[in-house]
């Protein structure tokens with residue numbers, strides 16, 4: 001993008017000037033509309049999401065067998081919803097903003113197997129690929145017990161097949177751990193910002209890790225190029241994968257069941273506000289889509305991005321989606337928030353979100369660290385920095401007068417996207433960051 005074009009965009013969308021200055025802003029999506037119309041336009045149906053949900057149920061006996069930590073949920077990979085009243089008080093006091101409704105935390109930091117939201121889409125896509133191969137080779141029928149996937153003949157088949165992914169870290173963990181467990185020959189192409197402990201952990205599990213000096217987009221590009229040259233290699237395409245999206249979308253029915261179980265009613269008078277940290281967009285997009293299927297116009301979803309990496313915000317504001325990068329507006333894409341350091345958003349997701357998303361907002365790294373310490377102190381919950389991006393959502397919504405967000409009957413659900421895999425010494429240093 002040249003300087004003239006950039007100046008024209010800023011004139012048209014003055015909020016871009018604040019984004020360039022790395023201020024924390026909220027953008028309301030003017031295209032957000034009727035949910036049923038938005039869902040219909042997406043080309044993805046309720047039946048597609050149900051198909052994904054059913055597949056995860058078929059695999060539950062296998063997951064329970066090979067990951068005993070999922071026994072309590074019978075092999076279903078799910079996280080709890082936790083009320084965080086003390087954090088709500090601390091937030092309200094810090095920002096001098098009253099949050100009248102309930103504040104809940106979706107604890108994907110505690111998801112079994114890979115400890116982040118990526119355990120939804122990433123693991124789903126690998127399982128679907130494994131099922132497709134097993135069906136093709138006549139090793140399984142859909143009505144059989146999938147615990148069979150742990151047997152040697154399955155591993156022998158998968159050993160002849162490759163899986164590859166490009167990742168800043170957490171997607172690599174999910175894809176790597178699940179693929180290696182099934183017996184696939186799996187390669188994770190890691191960007192320069194990926195943490196050493198993630199690379200070490202993957203290598204320990206038998207995953208091939210290829211490191212790049214460049215950022216995420218380069219790792220993805222190189223991974224895709226190598227995979228394309230090999231017909232036995234399945235490339236998990238974080239930017240365009242429908243399977244990833246559907247795996248994330250299953251979260252909608254799970255949240256609906258969990259809210260019902262805890263007696264939380266969502267309807268016209270009791271709206272649900274959901275705040276989702278966003279990197280390339282697949283995770284938050286899939287979850288938002290699943291929630292829209294469940295709650296329609298009564299759920300209002302926001303994406304949260306670092307002030308240095310607001311790729312989805314800029315992509316959706318301008319409507320340029322993956323044709324624009326944060327660098328076009330002079331931003332450096334440097335953030336401590338793993339998974340959120342993405343310069344160009346998924347166009348596939350951004351376009352689907354146009355009629356369904358309430359808006360996007362940005363958050364500074366310093367704010368994430370401050371909130372990381374705050375929730376550890378008030379609720380004894382340890383999250384990684386990216387997982388805090390959702391936490392200023394209620395404050396942003398209320399201060400920007402998003403209708404009903406200040407209501408005492410509003411339910412605010414902050415999606416905590418990761419944390420439990422972070423080594424203790426790393427977590428201690430995160431905790432100390434806000435003191436610096």
Ligand SMILES: *Cc1c(COP(=O)(O)O)cnc(C)c1O
Nearest residue numbers: 170279280281282283339417418
């Ligand atoms: C990947 C990730 C996200 C965002 O998911 P995208 O699909 O990249 O938008 C948010 N939080 C954490 C911890 C992640 O790893």
